[in-house]
Amino acid sequence: MTRTVYVNGEYLPETEARISIFDRGFLFADAVYEVTSVLGGKMIAFDGHAERLKRSLSELDMDNPISTEDLLEVHRELVRLNGIDEGLIYLQISRGAASDRDFAFPDPDEVKPTVVLFTQSKPGLAETVRPMKVISIDDIRWGRRDIKTVQLLYPSMGKMMAKAAGADDAWMVEDGYVTEGTSNNVYIVKDGKIITRALSNDILHGITRAAVLRYAEEAQMEVEERNFTIEEAQNADEAFFTSASAFVMPVVQIDDKKLGGGEPGRVALRLREIYLDESLKTAV
Missing domain, CATH: 3.30.470.10 (Aminotransferase class 4, branched-chain amino acid transferase, N-terminal domain)
Incomplete structure (x- = not known):
């Protein structure tokens, strides 16, 4: 058609x-x-x-x-x-x-x-929960990632690096700290606390990110906005990412380290459920 x-x-x-x-x-x-x-x-x-x-x-x-x-x-x-x-x-x-x-x-x-x-x-978009495996790569993009431009060649290359490694996506690292995924904002969960990088020119100011963090706080979940390393992410209880097209998606492996026994985390799944429920109420 x-x-x-x-x-x-x-x-x-x-x-x-x-x-x-x-x-x-x-x-x-x-x-x-x-x-x-x-x-x-x-x-x-x-x-x-x-x-x-x-x-x-x-x-x-x-x-x-x-x-x-x-x-x-x-x-x-x-x-x-x-x-x-x-x-x-x-x-x-x-x-x-x-x-x-x-x-x-x-x-x-x-x-x-x-x-x-x-x-x-994309039929079934909201029903698809796919546990994701990610690899870490250097972040060598330009410095104004807060502007949503079409300069997406390196993120595309990052997705191909992930595919070649048998993974689903890549998390980018700059000066030792995770910035974001190739097309998403990223999070880890440790001892019930949601940790994600604070807003700056270094990352996209995600629309889904803002909503998810608001819903998390409304649900009495603790949120901390700060930098974290790949090593810290590998030792987290769970991880996930957010985007307009994936909503909230659990991450079960970072490089060669599995999280949560390779199963989606409770916090990620709950936030996905809340996000979809609340977003549908305000859809236009």
Whole structure:
């Protein structure tokens, strides 16, 4: 089935979608993105993703070409046109297509941002709990990981390193401490306490992360935001990661060390249950 996608104000069959070869998202990864989950035909945490989108655009001095209200309507229309019950909506905004390739940003009056959205159908998205194995790799990305840009080559390479090692994902390490997963925020649990790295330019300010930590505190779980090492993670009682597409996913092995006998941890499973229950109440 051919999907309907959205490109600069038009709904088109994916086979007819086109952008310029001079688009700066293509040439320089000069673009930001968001991924919003769809459950029961409704968007999860849409407002959070819309607010982070605005922040990412602002940090790159990029114009915001679409209002939050119009963006929600585009999301809803794509869900309707493509019959999405469970899945994802990918949104990307680039600085646009200049008249030629140049490292310097084009004058905002001479270029319009490119807006692209498409859906991915993923039946069973909320039911899938897959105990994950991760490896540790050096974090050699640029220093502004708090901006959700499309500069994802090294995370993609990290996932391939994990695949080659017979694992599911990679946790990145900088200056001896874990930063985040290739596409997720990461956590360990020790003596009932949830530990995760504090927000900074070093990690993405996860929308799911914020919600999960809020729900954890509401459930009287202790949370500590601080750096931790791979060795500390390997000696934790359990571990997990969060993302918009995986929600809360347990980690049962880090490098060659199993956690919790190789079984998903109680805290991770409980937080996943709470997150899904609460998020569905506010889905739009």
